[in-house]
Amino acid sequence: MTPNVCSAASRTHDHGVTWQRACRAARVSCSLIIFKEDDIVLETSLGSVSFMSVSSYAPDQGEGGLTMAGSSLDLGRIQKQGGQDLAPSTVKVRLYTGRIKRGPGGGKRVLLKAYPTGSRSEADAMAANELAAHASLQPPTVAQEPQHVSLLLGGFSPTAGPTAGEQWLVFRNNGATTAGQWAQETAKYASKSGFLSVFDRGKEERQQAFVKEILRQTMKGLAYLHSRSRLHQSLGPSSVVLNTTNNSGARPLIARLQDLAFSVDVSDAALYGGATLADIWEKGTVEAKDPLKQLAANLWRRADQEGARTQMERRNFGIADDVYAAGLLLAYMTFVPFCELGSIDAPSLQRLLESTFRLDVKAARDYCEADERWLNAVAFLDNDGGAGWDLLGAMLRPEWRQRPTAESCLNHPFLKEDPS
Incomplete structure (x- = not known):
């Protein structure tokens, strides 16, 4: 038992x-x-695996955007992103x-x-x-x-x-390969075999469908967390684990969220409540810092800087912050597997979107289209009338109040499941 x-x-x-x-x-x-x-x-x-977190935040002044706390986007190579110092x-x-x-x-x-x-x-x-x-x-x-x-x-x-x-x-153990590892291995395989050539469009379409399914199931996991009043706060390519890397359909894909060490409880009890009697007895003082709440301190500092002052606004800011992180994941998963090996990585992609184009996704698209190494990724996001770019732009909106929820992302044409 x-x-x-x-x-x-x-x-x-x-x-x-x-x-x-x-x-x-x-x-x-x-x-x-x-x-x-x-x-x-x-x-x-x-x-x-090691972690980095946002230690300070300065609002966007033309050279940066938002970055999520405890990010998993290859942050070992990032020293500073936009207006945020990463410790x-x-x-x-x-x-x-x-x-x-x-x-x-x-x-x-x-x-x-x-x-x-x-x-x-x-x-x-x-x-x-x-x-x-x-x-x-x-x-x-x-x-x-x-x-x-x-x-x-x-x-x-x-x-x-x-x-x-x-x-x-x-x-x-339902699989140990992360979405990031799959994306990198796919890019390596493509560089050797040239499978994205015009002579094998079927394989390219299967890879695109596989990426969409990874993203779809990731958003389902994130929507579930949010429905349970939990934020992820460390969402990235390494925080999504796959049960299979075979896109043939022989084994149904199941993507699962992991790495909840920075997860934040945004339930009413957590946002409005104080220390319990047991906490006070253990710490010896009502003023002692709770180490679990300290993990969320940077999130709430950034929320305050972005005008989220009430408990409801703070919760919604945290949800929007997760969705922003999911937007960066969408960019990673639609670029890295389909671009020339070594031509783009997570930090470069994040800097391109945040610092170079200040989250202007349309301008970023035009820039990427001019680089022949990235044409397959651009074409992928161009499908269905540019549905991928549209969703990416919505998830990365500079104004956090205008970003969709995880549940809304699942109803977007780019991720909506085919009823057939």
């Missing part, structure tokens, strides 16, 4: 603090497994594939994220926040498992050895 994480955490001593804090933050009864370190066999290292985080999370060898779910393939050790550290807060976010989005908090959000099974914290004190989160 799967133990309840809230009650089980009390038996994990010092290393259960992340689980306890996450449960209080989520304010839900969640059934997650408290694994032991030797319950799981590590199989493959997937490398590590590198000290947190580097290691990723692994593995298998549960005993206990609940024995034999199940899993993905693992290892947050570095440090009591009350940023990493500790991020791990707790990611756990709390998933707990609020999956059963038993909701009736059905969300189709387009990765499923958290539980976690553990080693008590000995070089990894002692680290926080490990364990996810069901």
